[in-house]
Amino acid sequence: MNAILIAVTGTSPEPWERRFRTLAPQRDLRVWPDRMGDVRDIAYACVWKPAPGVLARCPNLKAVLSVGAGVDHVFTDPDLPPVPVVRIVDADLTMRMGEYVVLHVLMHHRFQRLYDAQQRARVWREDRQPAASAVTVGIMGLGVLGRHAADLLRRIGFSVAGWSRTAKSLEGVATFHGADGLDGFLALTDILVCLLPSTPDTKGLIDLALLRKLKRNGALGGPFLINAGRGATQVEADILSALDDGTLAGATLDVFESEPLSDASPLWTHPKVTITPHNAAASVPSALVRNMLAQIERFEAGGPLQHVVDPRAGY
């Protein structure tokens, strides 16, 4: 009883299994698809994009733990049993996302792509360089990841604004919320950083109409987009239009409507686009298994699960 199932697709279960066996050798561990054993024993499922129907086969399942920060990959299962789904919130993931956001904000702020092009042409020329304080980074999504990124960006010197679905307050950050707050937030924003989850509300939110509301003629000469949240929040055809008509000066995308990004996508070769393979905040077993075991042990000791997803909000 109280077995833990590892059910992942698109990545190997092996490093997760190895880490669980190292940290909790006494636990009954099962691995989808070949080593599920008697499914009645399975109480917890640690999952990434689990195959639809797998979780419904476990009649005594008590909780589903996502090994990644997003949980949309769980809710796509039409047969998902009605048990708590928990997000992973871990300092390791939070710090990695902070690295990624700071790197790509600074690449835009410091015109790195211009200097790359100049280097190829052996051109020694110093362009204008606004101070970070003259630039506003607008962060969509003010959960743990967004708040950490906001804190780092403020320390570097940027002005920071934030938008979230529900009202939140952050020291030193101009916060906006809800549909009514969106236009005011966008009008302030030179560099838009999207860290939103994929939910029915966020689907296709980053479209041409939204991008046209970003600050025009700011200190950097044109707004930039960074999406390290979920690809479902963006309309890639609209991002391309915005880049081509000057609505956007550049974009860094870690996530896509369909992943891996298709060979045929014009994003790969667009001169204003930087592409990373959904690696902004990798889920690393060495860091995260400890976190999941702590959830399970706390729960078994009668405590609450932390970071339980609200199925209506989708995060």
Place this chain on the structure above:
Amino acid sequence: MNAILIAVTGTSPEPWERRFRTLAPQRDLRVWPDRMGDVRDIAYACVWKPAPGVLARCPNLKAVLSVGAGVDHVFTDPDLPPVPVVRIVDADLTMRMGEYVVLHVLMHHRFQRLYDAQQRARVWREDRQPAASAVTVGIMGLGVLGRHAADLLRRIGFSVAGWSRTAKSLEGVATFHGADGLDGFLALTDILVCLLPSTPDTKGLIDLALLRKLKRNGALGGPFLINAGRGATQVEADILSALDDGTLAGATLDVFESEPLSDASPLWTHPKVTITPHNAAASVPSALVRNMLAQIERFEAGGPLQHVVDPRAGY
């Protein structure tokens, strides 16, 4: 009397003059070479690479103020009069250098050049990604710029080490000093950030022998060099050798033995090199004239000049 002279080469005096006239319209302002007037009136010289001998023509000079963080460009004048030379220490410069160091440390740490190459080849592949805490950034030069960069890098999650000529202590930073401390510092360092001034002691310090002492087989797979200090501290032929024989995995250079970097330099096209045109921390009149006026006004009120250079140390 008490006139201020602006004496700059390689850059226009015009934005400096304009800013002085805006902030201190009552001051007697002179501009080299055409509008020096009666040189006996000149008490202060605000300089960037001043033409040799110009300062010696001012018999009543009381102080020389560098408009850039480095002062080596002042001491190259063989006829420099024996008056105090002051460095500029200003939050605007400090923050700009922080942006630059964080950007280029993260570009190496996050393997941005690998992902750039993969994008050109339409390759979707996630490489290993150590956490920042598994990587040590070693900063040479622990003045105001180095300490600010260390603080930002620590908050992002990096392990940080520091080396300086004389002993310094920084919270959370493993500090080393002097010739005896150098090898221990280098042995810890995955990403070396040089912020040293150009002095007789630092000339040619970053050579092949030094680079070979950096940490081998660290979490990032090979050490990286970032020089945003002064080009005279580096031996470019040695950096190229180190890149080609695997001693260095990559280098970001903002400064060079001779600037602008010659068209003929193989650094321009080396696949492991990122070049920026000495713009890590630009001296911007809108920010810095206020600082220089404050120095002059404090001095005239009987107070001390701040950040006076020790001519023997050279900074």
